[in-house]
Amino acid sequence: MIRDNNRIKIIGRRALILGSGKLVILSVLIGRIYYLQILETDKYTMLAEANRINLHLLQPIRGKILDRNGTPMAINQQNYRLMILSKQVSNLSNILDNLANIISISDHDRIRIIHENKRQRGNTPIIVHENLSWEDIARIEINTPNIPGVIIDVSQTRNYPIERFGVHPLGYISAASVTDLLDSSDPLLKLPGFRIGKTGIERVYDLALRGKAGIKQVEINANGRIIRELRHDESKPGIDLNLTIDINLQQFVGQRLGNESAAVVVIDVNSGEILVMVSTPSFDPNIIIRGINYEEWNDLISNPRAPLTNKAIAGQYPPGSTFKLITALAALESGIIDKDKMIFCSGQMSLNNNIYHCWKKNGHGSLNLIDGIKNSCDVYFYEISRCIGFEKIAKMAKCFGLGTQTGIDLLEERAGIIPNREWKLSNLGKSWNQGETLISAIGQSYVLTTPLQLAVMTARIANDGYAVRPHLTRDIVDGVNTIPRPVPNWSNLGISKQSLAIVRRGMFAVVNDPGGTAYKSRIKDNEMIMSGKSGSSQVRRITLHERSIGIKKNKDLPWKDRDHALFVAYAPEIQPRFACCITIEHGGSGSTNAAPIARDILIEVQKRYLHQNINSTKTIQRNPNSHDSVMEDFIKKSSNDQNEIENFDIRERE
Amino acid sequence: MKERHMSFRFYQNKISINKKLRHINYVFIFLIMTVCSVGFMTLYSVENGNIDPLVSNQILRFFVGFIMMLIIATIDINFWIRWAYVIYGITILLLITVEITGSVNMGAQRWINLKFIQLQPSEIMKIALVLALARYFHWLNCYNVKRSLYLIPPLTMIIAPVILVFNQPDFGTAIVLTMTGGVIFFLVGVQIWKFITIIAFGLAAIPIIWNLMHKYQRQRIITFLDSESDITGSGYHIMQSKIAFGSGHIFGKGFLLGTQNHLNFLPEKQTDFIFTTFAEEWGIIGSTVLLLLYTMIIFYSYKMSLQACSQFARLIGLGLITSFFLYVFINIAMVTGLIPVVGIPLPLISYGGTSMITTLFAFGLILSVYIHRNVYISNNI
Known part of the structure; x- marks a missing residue:
């Protein structure tokens, strides 16, 4: 019995130990459940929802x-x-x-x-x-x-x-x-x-x-x-x-440009609305939606004429002679010349032992500023740029929207380049030399602009110096809402009306005066008269040797070496409404190849919108133009002689 | 004082059936019925609010098991000590039969098909082993317990079924058998240093056991060690189970409203993972209450067992309740991600015939221990 009592003692003690152990283990389980159900509940509740809900x-x-x-x-x-x-x-x-x-x-x-x-x-x-x-x-x-x-x-x-x-x-x-x-x-x-x-x-x-x-x-x-x-x-x-685009005009321009690699911008000079923005060659975006295959894509990206690029805003070209408008304005504003300033062009000009040629080998003789613009005489602009220096010209170019993004509502826009001393030093590490002043003044050397910038520049000249900015949407898009666009109230660029009138007179002469570089492309309808400025920008240097054996004609050169043909224009002459810029890559001469396109486009635009008082032509506040009566005289006069020099062929070359 | 009381203890070898029924611990019965009801309720929810087939089957088994439990409670305890070794021997034979001819079920050989019921010898072995060990240690006096030589037969009694069950392979039951045997050794007073020695040997044997393991068993352990790494692969069960727990929060999502349960994200939700379903719908309140119910069952079993006057009865009571406790612990630790998924049901709640019947059988024996607490059992049978 004692033996059994001993067993009872042992089993009682050990059962107590065992029972306590079990209680501890059960407490651990409760602790674990507490951890999962209370402490970690947010995590697991979220996971349960994620499981359940799609x-x-x-x-x-x-x-x-x-x-x-x-x-x-x-x-x-x-x-x-x-x-x-x-x-x-x-x-x-x-x-x-x-x-x-x-x-x-x-x-x-x-x-x-x-x-x-x-x-x-x-x-x-x-x-x-x-x-x-x-x-x-x-x-x-x-x-x-x-x-x-x-x-x-x-x-x-x-x-x-x-x-x-x-x-x-x-x-x-x-x-x-x-x-x-x-x-x-x-x-x-x-x-x-x-x-x-x-x-x-x-x-x-x-x-x-x-x-x-x-x-x-x-x-x-x-x-x-x-x-x-x-x-x-x-x-x-x-x-x-x-959008502000007119689809029919857009289509008209696209067809008019044909196979050229070109860009056209038409802008309302008062509101800044872009009516036309065409870049050729183009492509059908529906093939991308449908699913473009490798070959088609490869064709698009390897095409040297860059169909994917919007050349109107991303194509950067030397503006060529169209830049002379800026040089002229800079000279006029600086006061060193007036419209009667006479300069003699012998066909070339020497500076620091270098010879700078005019596009006309034998020279233009003695001319004033308006004739200088009309004939696009290089020597005239070499001479005035030498006097004022390029810094002032660059400032004027910036003032007219060149060399900076215009702020149009497209992300592909590029800024172009308006060089100056500072720019050259920081980008090329070299100092400016005077020869560069001369060739930059005629829109060559480092100067690069986009067709849109040139259109804006022309618009600003045409609207009497207001800082019009281009845009593509009728209403302002603010985030995900649209707000009606307020009546534009562009700031004044601070250029004297007189200077602008002189430059416009020059542009008028380019198209409408006999002997003007684009005389052949004038619009004969008195209501729609176009003024403009041609430009042919050189893409390669003409060597001394070439000059001596005779400069090759553009059409004899390979496509890539031909000049870019440019033409900026506005119309009508009285109270201008539309400005445009035509840029044809390697298109040869601006006056012969770009100007007729500008004429056709501006006729088409004016036919549609000149007499239509649509919202695009909200007129901005401007002073009555003192020069309008002067211009009207010119127009009458020039339309009288238009028959005399019908076949005046001219090819300009800088 | 206690010794004196014990020495004058009145042995009562013949008890009338009326008296036996009066001595049934009705609180204990009530606790069992409550836990089983929780099980029925949870199965009802698992079946999306249908009685058939889970709940009705389970209730039927419960009634069969319950009546069996009452019958076993009233059978004289001397019957069990007399037949303990025989039962053990037959169960070993059954295990061997399963090993040789047992039908392949769930990729593991566990069942003997007796046409009307699928018999799972490993479940019977949990009871048979306790009976056999209890009989051995009832015979062995407390001096011989200290002698290592006398421990060899009971060790063999444990190791033989463990190896057979492990081979089936049924990892979970093998662990439960080993630990139950170990607990009985502990209760009879085997010196602590011997346990330490055996555990040390066991740890040293881990590499060998690892090599003997089935690939899926190894995978289960590997998965356990990093269960959240691949929630769509093998860690899926544990992860979904934890999500169900965690999303239950304090009060749960409500009866029949568990999303993890009703949208079938939970694995084995009517068997091994049933506690998860319950915890998702009833929150920490529900899970704690259920654990407390289990604790009370265990507590009453201790109380009843320790009142018995024979070593055999005490060992049966404590051994069986330990096995029950191990099931509860392993299952809940498994579904809460504390230990590897070893495939052990939650007693009284999980859907399944064998588990229900054997658990109630064990409770019948525990009740019997209390009813026959004053029955003298001779040392020489």
Whole structure:
């Protein structure tokens, strides 16, 4: 019995120890449950929700883009897409085999689909085929039982009805790139087939055009099957934009330019509205929407005439003789010359043992400023630039919008270059020499401008010195809203009216005075009279040797070595309304090749808008022009002699 | 004082059936029924608010098991000591049968199909082992307990079924058997240093055991060590289980409202992971209350066992409740991510016939220990 009592003692003690141990262990369990259910609850609650709830984004409809008259430039079309819900497909390659019997699936697509399927985890469907035809849809519908997990879905795709004529200012949309995805937190970008603006207006106002995604919240089970819909917020479509572009003019200009590699800008000199912005050659943005193939893309990017570039804002060319307007204004404003300043041109001028040639080998003889502009005499401008120095000319150029971005609502715009001492020292590390003053004064050497800048410059000369700025949208786009554009109130550039009138008189003479470089391209309708300035900018140096054996004609040179043909113009002469700049890459002479295009375009523009009091011609506050009566005399006079020198052919060369 | 009381203890070898029924611990019965009801309720939720088939099957098993429990509680305890070795021997034979001819189920050989019920010998072994060890140590006096030689037979009794069960392979049950055996050794007064020695040998043997393990068992341990690294792969179960727990918070999502449960994110939610379902819907309040119910069951079992006058009865009571405790602990520690997923059900709650029947069988024995607390059992049978 004692023995048994001993056993009882041991087992009692040890049972106590054991029981206590069990209590400790159970407390540990409670502690663990406390940790999970109280301390970590936020994390796990969120994960449970993430398990349970799937968000489906509802793609908003992209805003339309219309021209100034409401004609559509970018619209949306219904696109039937074939998609695979990867979660409902067990054997993808089987399904693809079955599909391949119904519609064509390229090997490339096949690899892409399999790759996307591996990569993705959510339940975003994979696009197999876009833009299905009715026939395809019918065939797929019939075969539905053989292809489980395959659905047809309707989405919107972009369409550009004017095809290649609007692409440069308009731009196009395309799938978001990796950098786009990094830059933006908008979940829309991850939607299959979602596209964002890549260039032009589509890019600048992408957020406004894009709209806001709707959200569909659904409850799903562990297999990804939808149990019920919890929330449905409709998407908010993007806003429609009205541009200042006139689609018909745009098309007219595009056709008029033909095969040239060129850029044309037409601007309202008072409001800054861009009526035309054409860059040729062009391309049809619809092929990018449809899915451009490698060869097509390669053709576009390897084309030396750069169809993808908007030359009107991103093409930088030496302005050539069109720059003489700036030199003239700088000289007039500095007071060292007046319009009667006579300079003798012998065909060349020497400075520091260098000889600087006029484009006219035998010289122009003695001329005043207006004749200097009219004949585009190089020596005249060498001489006045030598007197005032290039710093003042550069300042004047900047004042007229050259060498800086104009601020147009396009991101591809480039600034061009207006050189000066400081610029040369910091960019080239060399000091300025006087010879550069001479050739810069005639728009050569380092001077680079864009066609848009030249159009703005011309507009500012034409509107009597107001700092008009170009824009492409009728209303101001502020974030995702539009605000009606206020009546423009441009600041005055501070250039004397007289100087501007003299330069305009010179531009008038270029086109309308017999012997003017563009006399052949004058507009004979008194209401629409055009004034302008030609320019042919040299892209290569003429060697002494070449000069001695005779300078080759442009048409004898390879395309890449020919001069750029430029022409800036405004019209009508009295109360100018429109300014334009024509730039033809390697187009030869500005007066013979660019001026006729300017004439045709300005006739077309004025026909449409001169007598139409549309909102584009809100006139800005300006003083009554004292010189208008003077100009009217000129016009009468010149239209009298216009028949006498009809066939005056002239080719200028700087 | 106590010794004196003990020496004058009145042995009562013949007890009337009425008296036996009166001596049933009804608080204990009530606790068991409460926990089982929690189980039915949870199964009802798992089946998305349907009685059939889980809840009805489980209730049926409960009634069968409950009646069996009452019958076993009233069977004279001398019967069990007389048949302890026989039961143990038959169970070993059954295990060997499973090993040789057992049908392959869930990739592991665990069942014997007796047409009307699928028998799982490893579950029976939990009871048989306790019976056999209790009988051995009942016979062994407290001086011989200290002698290592006398520990060899009981060690063999443990190791033989453990190896067989481990081979099935049923990792969880093997652990429970080992630990239950160990606890009985501890209770009878085997010196602590011997445990330390064996544990030291055990640790040294880990590399060998590792090599003997099935690949999936190794994978389970590896997964446990870094369970959150791959939530769609092998760590999926633990992760989803933790999510269900964590999202339950204080009061839970409410009965029938567990999203992890009803949207099928939970694995094995009616069997091994049923506690997760419960915790998701009832929060920390529910899980704590359930754990307290288990604790009370264990407490009452201790109380009842320690009142028994024979070593055999005490060891049966404490051994079986330890096995029960181990099941509860391993299961909850497993679903909360404390230990690897070893595939052990939560007793009285998890859906499954064998588990329910064997647990109630064990409780029948514990009740019997209390009813027959004053029955004298001879040392020489």
